Amino acid sequence: MNETSILGYALLGLLLQKPRSGYDLRKIFTATPMRTFSDSPGAIYPALRRLEERGLVRSHVQERSGLRRRRLFRPTSAGVAEFKTWQTKAILRDDLIRRTDELMLRFAFMDETIGPKKSLEFLKALAGELASYIPSLRTCLGPREGHMPLSGRLALESGIQGYEALLRWARKAIAVYERKEKGRA
Amino acid sequence: MNETSILGYALLGLLLQKPRSGYDLRKIFTATPMRTFSDSPGAIYPALRRLEERGLVRSHVQERSGLRRRRLFRPTSAGVAEFKTWQTKAILRDDLIRRTDELMLRFAFMDETIGPKKSLEFLKALAGELASYIPSLRTCLGPREGHMPLSGRLALESGIQGYEALLRWARKAIAVYERKEKGRA
DNA sequence: AGGTTCATGTAACCCGTTACATGATTTC
DNA sequence: GAAATCATGTAACGGGTTACATGAACCT
Numbered sequence: 001m002n003e004t005s006i007l008g009y010a011l012l013g014l015l016l017q018k019p020r021s022g023y024d025l026r027k028i029f030t031a032t033p034m035r036t037f038s039d040s041p042g043a044i045y046p047a048l049r050r051l052e053e054r055g056l057v058r059s060h061v062q063e064r065s066g067l068r069r070r071r072l073f074r075p076t077s078a079g080v081a082e083f084k085t086w087q088t089k090a091i092l093r094d095d096l097i098r099r100t101d102e103l104m105l106r107f108a109f110m111d112e113t114i115g116p117k118k119s120l121e122f123l124k125a126l127a128g129e130l131a132s133y134i135p136s137l138r139t140c141l142g143p144r145e146g147h148m149p150l151s152g153r154l155a156l157e158s159g160i161q162g163y164e165a166l167l168r169w170a171r172k173a174i175a176v177y178e179r180k181e182k183g184r185a
Numbered sequence: 186m187n188e189t190s191i192l193g194y195a196l197l198g199l200l201l202q203k204p205r206s207g208y209d210l211r212k213i214f215t216a217t218p219m220r221t222f223s224d225s226p227g228a229i230y231p232a233l234r235r236l237e238e239r240g241l242v243r244s245h246v247q248e249r250s251g252l253r254r255r256r257l258f259r260p261t262s263a264g265v266a267e268f269k270t271w272q273t274k275a276i277l278r279d280d281l282i283r284r285t286d287e288l289m290l291r292f293a294f295m296d297e298t299i300g301p302k303k304s305l306e307f308l309k310a311l312a313g314e315l316a317s318y319i320p321s322l323r324t325c326l327g328p329r330e331g332h333m334p335l336s337g338r339l340a341l342e343s344g345i346q347g348y349e350a351l352l353r354w355a356r357k358a359i360a361v362y363e364r365k366e367k368g369r370a
Numbered sequence: 371a372g373g374t375t376c377a378t379g380t381a382a383c384c385c386g387t388t389a390c391a392t393g394a395t396t397t398c
Numbered sequence: 399g400a401a402a403t404c405a406t407g408t409a410a411c412g413g414g415t416t417a418c419a420t421g422a423a424c425c426t
Contacts, residue, residue: 108340155293158354165350
């Protein structure tokens with residue numbers, strides 16, 4: 001029994017908001033900023049089937065007068081649990097390097113699942129990891145800079161600036177959550 | 186005969202700089218900022234074999250007194266040609282959404298292959314595409330903002346800010362190339 | 371003698387891509 | 399009655415991940 005893929009978690013997260021059909025999910029992946037995910041039926045329907053086989057979602061056919069019948073999916077309690085576990089696992093250096101998208105997806109549904117307190121914790125962990133990673137990137141490429149072609153140097157610089165932008169975003173987001181907390185207190 | 190994968194192009198680009206062995210390439214993927222690529226032998230050696238089968242690289246075994254013999258790869262003229270074609274193809278909206286990494290990889294080797302003039306053209310095209318994409322993202326999520334949980338909204342915002350950072354980077358890079366051009370004139 | 375680094379591979383597995391297929395319902 | 403939209407699937411293919419395997423040279 002294998003791990004759930006990122007697509008699987010994206011589907012789970014959307015189903016946590018409300019029950020949806022495969023077609024609903026596809027539409028989200030074509031029409032909203034979640035279009036980084038593929039809206040191809042060849043990806044989504046098998047992914048839903050796997051989620052069901054693993055007991056993370058349950059589905060039943062919804063009969064509707066007039067309209068075509070469709071299969072509605074909703075997460076099971078095991079699905080919710082696995083989703084939360086995935087969201088709260090530690091942030092590793094490697095997540096920063098290869099799985100930034102996954103980190104953002106984990107965060108995107110946090111308020112709805114584990115609440116703003118945990119969202120804030122996540123952001124702090126993310127900011128901490130970024131703050132330690134960025135300087136290490138700089139020192140790693142600093143010495144090389146001399147004998148590198150301009151475009152190569154700039155490409156690396158773009159990566160670093162991407163991380164710096166992410167750190168600025170995380171810090172602002174932290175401030176937003178903290179203001180909200182104080183406001184409630 | 187299928188298309189070359191991103192990993193394939195990364196390998197080709199590095200081989201364009203100088204002949205290297207599979208092991209050399211692996212080390213680059215473990216030790217440099219190119220670590221977004223997998224350094225697993227199960228990815229690299231098959232990828233090299235495919236490149237060779239497609240006639241994009243040639244290899245020969247290098248015998249070395251004392252040291253273990255190793256297989257050195259170098260691009261063929263067909264390989265160079267395909268690489269340049271890949272680098273110069275049009276920048277699509279979809280590249281921005283799903284393949285930013287690939288765009289950066291295309292740019293990273295440009296000075297060495299097709300020269301600074303083309304690099305500048307690439308940057309201008311990229312900046313243009315970004316400048317048209319970012320507002321469309323903003324207007325797409327603007328209306329939704331009301332009925333979205335905070336973490337979801339922030340996650341989207343992070344995506345947009347990532348694109349904005351990329352645009353700032355591109356504009357600075359354009360300025361660098363243009364200064365260099367004037368300096369030479 | 372034993373551990374590390376150099377060096378190259380293979381095999382199973384999984385998932386995403388692409389393309390194809392089907393059929394109901396709504397709209398013109 | 400034809401086209402578009404709703405809705406759900408399957409099948410071939412390819413490439414990346416993970417894990418395993420091997421063996422030479424070097425260092426201690």
